[in-house]
Amino acid sequence: MKGCTVIWRRELAALFFSPLAWILFALALFLEANFFLLALVQGGGEVNGALVLFLGGGWPFWLLAIFVPPLITMRMISEESRSGLLEFLLTAPVSDAAVVAGKALAATTFLGLLWACVFLHAGAVSLLGASPDWGVLATAWLGATLVGALFSALGLVASALSGTPLLAAFLAILANLALFFLPLLRDALRGILGGRVAGLLERVDLHAHLSGSFLRGVVDSGHVAFFVAWTLAALFLAVRTVESRRWLG
């Protein structure tokens, strides 16, 4: 995994030296702030429920989580492959796994910083006299970052499979939507696909693992392992796909 840190820094620098990252930040902050205010008004000024809205507690989080990681990862492999840069990278004394891991870490770091903007809101209401539950915020942020890591890994798989960034983004968004909606449709699909497949869908239920611990202020090793395991599985696929490119030439 030598060179992973170099790739990570390079990708992170590339992200933040691109206007897209700042536009995404601005858009996310604007959405977060407005939904936060709406939640405050509707909740009678209660801050903790409003703060976790963007860390997995509501649909605004999922809206960003499904669409932002594909936009971040769409160019990471497919664009470099199209421009010929990927070949240079793969011939460097850096393993394919290190390349993929470095890019995944960069995307996850970006998303972690994006979710961390909620702490700005928490700081603001804290200055106004409220006492946010920092423990719940920290665990919810951890959960949101793990979701971001998983979706970034899927984005890298799509980017490795696709020849163009747009196609990569499209495939990644489809995969994210499937992962988001299929567990919700579990009961409806049980009759069609049978109990075993429905049971399998329970094993990829992001909502249950997020709300069962992270959103309650609890760090549960089982739920952390859930996200880490699926992220590693996706990254493994991405590495295998990049290796296949090498052999296909």
Place this chain on the structure above:
Amino acid sequence: MSSGRWTRVSLGLQAVLAAVLAVVAALFAVEVADWRYWRVDLSLARKNSLDPAVLDVIEKLPEPVVVDVFFRALRSPYDGVAAQAQARTLEYLRVVGEARRDRLEVVVHDERAFAATQERLNELGVEGSNKVVVSCGARKAVLELFGELALVDWGNPSEQGVRYLYEQGIAGVASPRSWDPRAFRPAQFQEFRGEEPFVAALMKVSSARAPRVYFTEKHGEPPLAGSEPEGLARFAAALRTDGFEVASWDPLAAPEVPADAEILCLVGASQPYPERTREAIARWIQDGGQALVAPAQRELEEPQEQGLASLLAKFGLVLRPGIVCQPVRGLDGLPAEGQPECATLVIDDAGMTPGHPLTEPLRMRQRQVQFFVSGAFEAGGLEGEIGVLLPLVSSGKDSWRDLPPRHDWRLTPAAGETRGKQTLVTVKQLAARKLADGSVRQGRILAVGGASFFASALFDTNRDFALNALNWLAQRDYRLAVRPLPRGESHVDFQRGLARPLLTYGLGLAVPGVFLAIGLVVFLRRRG
């Protein structure tokens, strides 16, 4: 097939195999992680440690309490969720037992030691399994594991399974007759609710008596049952859980206050009581009765000659006409009046009198109370009974009493409506009186500015004060407590503080604008 095509096929197969391997490995890792796991609670509510309010209750128990646990495993496929519910409950009871070993003993009965377990069950007069029995002397409270201490969604796996659960007598399971073969759902552990029912059980067994509370009816009061947000159903239910007996009194049917009444609640009567009733109530209070009084909105709009105000005047308590209002802050940060929100008052510790048993626990834990359309009280009236009038909750210095033209609330201070603190909750303690039977009793009146304070819509915020008020009137000071919050809650004053303009312009526009500006700079530099 050319070697190039074979290569592609081979690589494709490898990719598929890699995908299958990755999925299987992930599934295996998730299963293993669920076998042995650890959990760390970082939340403010700290469910892993006993809340100080619960410790207070245990501390004040008059006698030691024994908690007997009778758990039995369920058959597959319910063994998993049952084990989870039992484990959570045992974990909580372990924390409880460790907290005060001298006041509370937890005994877990081994289902395999059938004879000993059955003997204890017979001793307690309890049947069945998966129960927790809280006993104090001869008094006991039985808690069901499934449905009370833990919530489990039993799903709908098979006809046999449904029948098994039904035969176990588990609450919430549908009858086998209503089983739908198409609606397959596995059982799932939902939530552990142990703390609240357990504390309620402690309270129930630790009291030798259940005070009887009478609410007047048939005079336009909000209902004690039903789901109306302006009703008192949640208040009545909470009182019952807290060990009170709640009943209704129709003064038209029985003019005298019921003989077994310990507390009389005159909450939200929009029609005046007859003269005979008011005299009976006044006599009852003078003889040591405890009364909770809260006027209806109508009484604040149109003070009635024979309404609650005339009753309170006998005791030197004057209910002033009008609604207490406070300005709210608009988007520009300046105080604004004339809005419906002006009649909603959220009072924090700054508005509560320190040192009183009713307000001090709330002040210490920085809780709030909320009023909607509340009147104000003052001392006065030459005919008033001698006694002590103590304000407990007051509005802010910028509040005023909005006087009504009929049905036309301006909610804006006008001539004659002066600003200043208004007393929203007050207590009048009469002089102690020796009764004919030789006993000495002291009547008390707890007056709250509006009946909506106890309505279901505001009950989440006002629950602690409302229950403490009745416990204080019942002279059960050892039960005054502030319950743990379901999760850490904290409020920002969105109506009257600077929160709205700061958050709207600061977080909503300025911060995103800064990031957008940085993006623009990056874009221009790249182009340059």
